[in-house]
Amino acid sequence: MAQTPSPDNLVQSIDYTPPRKNWLDNVPPEFRLGNFSYPAKAGELESFFGYEGAKEWSPMDEDWQLPENWQEIIYEGFRERLEKYRSLKVFMDICVRCGACADKCHYFIGSGDPKNMPVLRAELLRSIYRKDFTTVGKILGRLNGGRALTQDVLKEWFMYFYQCTECRRCSLFCPYGIDTAEITMMARELMNLLGIQTNWIMGPVTNCFNVGNHLGIPPHTFKDIVDFMVDDIEDITGKRIEVPLNKKGADILFVTPSGDYFADPGTYTFMGYLMLFHELGLDYTMSTYAAEGGNFGLFTSQEAMKRLNAKIYAEAERLGVNWILGGECGHMWRVLHQYMDTMNGPADFLSVPRNPITGTVFHNAKSTGMVHITEFTADLIKNNVLTLDPSRNDNKVVTYHDSCNPSRGMGLLEEPRYVLNNVCNQFFEMPEQTIREQTFCCGSGAGLNNDEFTEMRMRGGMPRANAVKHVHDKHGVNMLSCVCAIDRAALPPLMNYWVPGVDVTGVHELVANALVMRGEKERETDLRGEPLPGKED
Amino acid sequence: MNALYALIMVLALVIIPLLGAGAAGWHALFGVVLPYLAFTVFVLGFLYRVVKWGRSPVPFKIPTTGGQQESLPWIRQNRIDSPSTKTGTVIRMILEVLLFRSLFRNTRVRLFKDETQLSYGSSKFLWLGALAFHVSFFVILARHMRFFTEPVPALFNWIETLDGIMQVGVPVLFATEIVILLALAYLFLRRVLVPQLRYISLPTDYFALFLLFAIVISGILMRYFVRADIVDIKTLTMGLIQLQPEVPESIGALFYTHLFLVCSLLVYFPWSKLMHLGGVFLSPTRNMPNDNRMRRHVNPWNYPVKLHTYEEWEDEYRDKMKEAGIPVEKE
Numbered sequence: 001m002a003q004t005p006s007p008d009n010l011v012q013s014i015d016y017t018p019p020r021k022n023w024l025d026n027v028p029p030e031f032r033l034g035n036f037s038y039p040a041k042a043g044e045l046e047s048f049f050g051y052e053g054a055k056e057w058s059p060m061d062e063d064w065q066l067p068e069n070w071q072e073i074i075y076e077g078f079r080e081r082l083e084k085y086r087s088l089k090v091f092m093d094i095c096v097r098c099g100a101c102a103d104k105c106h107y108f109i110g111s112g113d114p115k116n117m118p119v120l121r122a123e124l125l126r127s128i129y130r131k132d133f134t135t136v137g138k139i140l141g142r143l144n145g146g147r148a149l150t151q152d153v154l155k156e157w158f159m160y161f162y163q164c165t166e167c168r169r170c171s172l173f174c175p176y177g178i179d180t181a182e183i184t185m186m187a188r189e190l191m192n193l194l195g196i197q198t199n200w201i202m203g204p205v206t207n208c209f210n211v212g213n214h215l216g217i218p219p220h221t222f223k224d225i226v227d228f229m230v231d232d233i234e235d236i237t238g239k240r241i242e243v244p245l246n247k248k249g250a251d252i253l254f255v256t257p258s259g260d261y262f263a264d265p266g267t268y269t270f271m272g273y274l275m276l277f278h279e280l281g282l283d284y285t286m287s288t289y290a291a292e293g294g295n296f297g298l299f300t301s302q303e304a305m306k307r308l309n310a311k312i313y314a315e316a317e318r319l320g321v322n323w324i325l326g327g328e329c330g331h332m333w334r335v336l337h338q339y340m341d342t343m344n345g346p347a348d349f350l351s352v353p354r355n356p357i358t359g360t361v362f363h364n365a366k367s368t369g370m371v372h373i374t375e376f377t378a379d380l381i382k383n384n385v386l387t388l389d390p391s392r393n394d395n396k397v398v399t400y401h402d403s404c405n406p407s408r409g410m411g412l413l414e415e416p417r418y419v420l421n422n423v424c425n426q427f428f429e430m431p432e433q434t435i436r437e438q439t440f441c442c443g444s445g446a447g448l449n450n451d452e453f454t455e456m457r458m459r460g461g462m463p464r465a466n467a468v469k470h471v472h473d474k475h476g477v478n479m480l481s482c483v484c485a486i487d488r489a490a491l492p493p494l495m496n497y498w499v500p501g502v503d504v505t506g507v508h509e510l511v512a513n514a515l516v517m518r519g520e521k522e523r524e525t526d527l528r529g530e531p532l533p534g535k536e537d
Numbered sequence: 538m539n540a541l542y543a544l545i546m547v548l549a550l551v552i553i554p555l556l557g558a559g560a561a562g563w564h565a566l567f568g569v570v571l572p573y574l575a576f577t578v579f580v581l582g583f584l585y586r587v588v589k590w591g592r593s594p595v596p597f598k599i600p601t602t603g604g605q606q607e608s609l610p611w612i613r614q615n616r617i618d619s620p621s622t623k624t625g626t627v628i629r630m631i632l633e634v635l636l637f638r639s640l641f642r643n644t645r646v647r648l649f650k651d652e653t654q655l656s657y658g659s660s661k662f663l664w665l666g667a668l669a670f671h672v673s674f675f676v677i678l679a680r681h682m683r684f685f686t687e688p689v690p691a692l693f694n695w696i697e698t699l700d701g702i703m704q705v706g707v708p709v710l711f712a713t714e715i716v717i718l719l720a721l722a723y724l725f726l727r728r729v730l731v732p733q734l735r736y737i738s739l740p741t742d743y744f745a746l747f748l749l750f751a752i753v754i755s756g757i758l759m760r761y762f763v764r765a766d767i768v769d770i771k772t773l774t775m776g777l778i779q780l781q782p783e784v785p786e787s788i789g790a791l792f793y794t795h796l797f798l799v800c801s802l803l804v805y806f807p808w809s810k811l812m813h814l815g816g817v818f819l820s821p822t823r824n825m826p827n828d829n830r831m832r833r834h835v836n837p838w839n840y841p842v843k844l845h846t847y848e849e850w851e852d853e854y855r856d857k858m859k860e861a862g863i864p865v866e867k868e
């Protein structure tokens with residue numbers, strides 16, 4: 001593993017001045033440990049995509065041993081996608097290179113690499129489009145910014161389309177809404193056609209398809225984990241709770257990312273859900289087949305995304321539930337909000353979601369039939385059905401990180417804030433240009449949260465961390481809350497690196513800390529086993 | 538270097554009419570044939586491009602949300618940046634197209650290395666420059682309508698009066714002429730002075746700017762310095778519109794240069810980034826409502842995919858599940 005530079009050295013190394021040489025004269029990008037993700041395993045490409053001729057390779061290889069007709073494959077794939085996606089076609093044509101998006105990307109801010117400016121990232125693809133798919137480009141060639149598709153271009157694609165977290169921050173600022181995330185998705189699909197894909201994406205995809213979740217946790221182990229958490233909850237609250245699995249006829253199917261039941265601090269959030277549902281006496285079930293809310297297919301191809309996502313509706317139908325509740329996760333909600341109904345709907349076997357406790361009908365989810373847990377909890381709190389003691393979180397000075405997808409691909413901004421303000425007393429916002437729709441990515445989204453990519457993750461996460469540091473210094477913030485499982489995995493190392501002393505939590509961990517359960521014993525600790533305020537001795 | 542290529546191309550476009558219409562005197566070619574040709578190319582090209590975009594479907598509803606969604610009734614929705622209705626979406630588009638709302642958000646990042654501190658200042662110059670350019674461009678276009686209408690509709694007269702409201706000079710100086718020059722200069726200078734922008738700028742980016750410059754300057758020259766005969770020009774332009782072209786002898790080379798440059802712009806337009814004029818209306822991240830979970834969007838090419846069904850899956854895990862006490866379908 002490469003040595004990640006110290007924060008000081010990293011900052012000093014950022015230089016926003018681009019090189020003199022014209023970027024069209026592509027020099028092959030320099031792959032070094034820390035700036036790329038390892039390629040996918042040949043076996044997984046074969047088993048999931050039926051891809052033939054996959055081999056073991058490394059981006060650092062001089063010769064990528066591409067199939068002889070690889071350019072044709074790309075052209076064909078490109079043509080097909082231009083015909084299928086208006087977004088791609090329009091975005092290829094109308095960028096005016098105004099540069100408004102340039103310094104909006106966290107990877108550019110943290111690396112200074114001009115090819116991490118969204119506009120240039122897109123131009124990597126556009127230059128091929130212009131040369132081979134446009135009339136003027138065919139005549140003017142290079143004057144029009146066109147260039148030939150060579151292996152070096154492909155290397156650039158692999159480098160920079162896997163240095164994009166599909167966060168859409170660029171799209172917000174672009175006068176035409178050009179969404180580089182969309183372009184990245186297309187580029188990744190194209191590379192897929194050649195079997196160029198990363199291990200950290202392909203592994204979860206295969207696991208999710210075969211076993212039921214990204215981490216490949218089989219059903220019986222899932223149950224063990226849940227039992228383990230139930231024990232922990234009992235230790236803390238004195239209450240023994242039931243967690244229904246694969247229960248037919250339940251009112252609600254609950255789906256959450258597997259990160260929530262796999263590792264800290266996600267597990268505390270998971271315990272939070274379980275405690276809340278128990279306290280409400282909710283008639284719900286989890287599924288060991290659709291045991292994954294997240295969807296790494298989104299980072300692979302729309303087809304992979306659809307194949308993984310299909311399990312949720314299928315399972316809802318099999319179990320005969322009325323509606324679906326979804327846990328805290330960012331990219332999961334991009335898929336659920338913007339893709340699921342279109343891909344795998346219509347979900348006519350579901351009814352319009354209705355909170356059985358408050359009677360609130362979620363009209364905003366009437367077609368998809370799926371509600372976000374913070375929408376659900378905000379409604380509970382608004383209707384005063386929970387007994388909350390926010391002072392139990394008094395040793396936490398909290399801020400909130402908006403995950404990219406819920407903010408720019410859904411618009412979920414106030415619900416989590418409402419919940420937070422009701423479950424903790426000390427809450428401070430980060431600067432305006434770094435939250436809500438302008439939020440900065442954790443730097444590890446879109447399947448880039450792997451170890452070998454650490455240096456780039458620290459770079460890409462710098463703007464987020466810097467904003468946390470601001471409130472850490474100013475208000476003593478020591479807890480960064482979020483509604484995303486990737487965040488809960490990615491932000492702790494990021495905080496460790498840039499802002500030591502700040503911990504990461506899910507919103508429902510804080511909810512469960514504050515939640516006064518009927519008949520619970522006097523709690524001594526929070527869900528992490530750390531003493532509650534006033535019980536420190 | 539990229540700017541130089543562009544400059545050479547535009548200079549060539551200036552020289553062609555000076556030689557052709559000026560020295561060689563091919564007035565009919567430059568005054569009638571080329572304008573008709575250019576206009577046809579523009580209209581057909583524009584339509585072709587828009588139809589081509591339109592032919593590709595929009596498989597998914599992918600608005601970029603810039604504010605609070607519609608969810609619980611007591612949470613205030615941002616009806617413009619995260620619209621869930623048609624009206625809201627139309628308003629969002631109008632604000633985008635007419636006022637460049639997204640560009641108005643623009644910020645500029647600065648990194649203070651020694652304190653490891655990032656700051657995001659508001660940066661409205663690009664918005665201002667872009668808006669100034671586009672508004673003057675369309676006002677100037679409207680003013681030119683007096684050459685193609687008889688009698689001139691009141692609207693165009695008003696616009697002209699308004700534009701000349703400063704009442705300086707004879708003939709009256711138009712505000713838009715100054716503004717468009719300043720705006721173009723700003724757009725050009727930021728391209729060459731800001732290193733990142735210089736890096737991303739292609740010859741075609743400079744070409745569009747220089748071409749517009751040349752058009753504006755030739756127009757200004759005609760109005761204030763080398764006075765052209767307006768009556769004769771109108772005879773020509775009205776002739777074009779009425780499809781009875783007539784070429785008054787007295788029209789000079791400068792006018793033909795102006796006209797030729799405009800023709801060049803018309804021809805170039807549909808094949809270039811200038812098509813953002815049409816494309817902005819078709820951008821799926823802006824022109825779709827954020828009502829995803831309320832109304833299902835249909836993907837016309839949605840196709841069945843290979844699934845791992847529950848039945849197959851249970852077959853693989855049944856024994857373990859039973860052992861763990863998890864309910865199964867088949868005992």
Ligand code: SF4
Pocket residue numbers: 094095096097098099100101102118119173174175176177178
């Ligand atoms: S903001 Fe939009 S138009 Fe401007 S350079 Fe970026 S992608 Fe292109």
Ligand code: SF4
Pocket residue numbers: 104105106107117118121163164165166167168169170171180181184
């Ligand atoms: S989607 Fe995010 S990561 Fe990708 S180019 Fe845009 S701002 Fe950068």
